Amino acid sequence: MQSNNKIDVRREKMLDVIRRSPVTTINELAEFFSVSAETVRKDIEYLDEQDLIIRIHGGVAPKVSTGSEKSYDIRYAENLEKKKAIAEAACNMITPGDSVIIESGTTMQELAKVLTGRPELLQTLTIITMSFRVVEILKDSNFEKVFFLGGWIRKDDYMSYGHHTIELLKDFHADKAFISCAGLNTKLEVTDYFDEEVMLRRQILKSCDKSILLADSSKMNKTTILSVCSAKDIYRLITDKECSKTMTDLFAKNHINYKLV
Template sequence: MNKVSEESVLSLPERHARILALLQQNGSISVTQLAEQFRVSEVTIRKDLSYLEQQKKLYRTHGSAILLSPYISDRHVSEKEKRNVEEKQAIGKAAAALIEQNDSIIIASGTTMTFLAREIRPAGRLTVITASVPVTQILSQDEQADVIQLGGITRSSSVSVVGPFAEQMLRSFNCSKLFIGVDGIDPDFGLTTTNMLEASLNRAMIDAAQKVVVLADSSKFGRRGFSKICDLEAVDRIITDCGIQAPYLDKLRERGIEVTVVNC
């Protein structure tokens, strides 16, 4: 019996297991693709996906399915900093290695930026512009680092500043690199965060930098925050960990983005 006919005679639990296996392999898959794969109607597949979503095993979106809900709510920095610690440390170390002698950089907000700051060992004189209060606290202790703390409204959840004053300050600067953390990376939707003021400040940071380096652990891929920062075309490099799924890695590299995968 050939493969197609085997797919068509699967029991309901077997079909559900195969659907989840395909999602693990591909990250997402459409209703049409599943219907063709299993030689059943799209109505049947929608019922399958509805059941699996009720079991909290996948998330349905726009005629397709993914493993997890892509939508992210804002969480306090004290909660975020406890997640994926080893991955963030490795990502921060890889990012710090990109900083050159007498460099001028921008560091955005987020817990991964704090891990980056702890790994920075300035060669020559380093100038850092940042929205993150913890980053300022760390780097201001280094005599070789000149730290410019952006001013504005302080977000208690991230302990960082946002708002028009910070954006206005950035218009006076031009830096070699922006190191930015995000809440979500979607190949189609781009970079996102949960706060619209932070997204606006991030866009101003992008305008003030020659290169954009995104630091994101693998849990951020396929997710979306409330506010869009930019399309992927604005990104030069992404540093992530080995948990990134192959389909996301392939799509990023196909679009000309340099991706560094650190060891887990």
């Protein structure tokens, strides 16, 4: 049996490895330390209990400080099945012939994937986006019209942003827009981290008839640094069934049009 000292040393080294990468899989850690996957899971469980790492689907990510946004890859891996369900429900709101703004974000990536599986719908749509990930997913599909909003590049989020992007967006008016957020709090404020994304999202709201907020339950009862708008300004909110009763009661009381999936 390994001594506690050897286990502690391995866990310390494992934490160092985890901190060097946005996402590390259990198999990668097992191979790196020449131990079993079960041993790695026990180490991860210990590090998680110490609040040093974040456990995600299929692996682990480094803990980030409060007020900082996690990397795109970490955000994509978290709550992935919920995001897929939300994306399916969002796609069901799109009708043939719609013009659609698809914002940048991990759930938007899943929405683009759903659309590629419905070519008879996709080929009737006009899609406006600032997300490189959305374009990458759509590029080999049977799309008809896709407009990419250019501008400065935020490489961490695989998107364009800034004054030029907003000015281009002002030339469009879409039937529907799908937007994301970092948090939705008990004051019903839709919040995010970056000025540029907040300003872009506000223009999206002006540039569509119906705005649909896609936000899984991890975003609920959460406040980040900047306010985008009130949930009352959103046509519909789609979230998952793990959304707390505190939040759904608030939605009902304030006549928020929401759907749980």
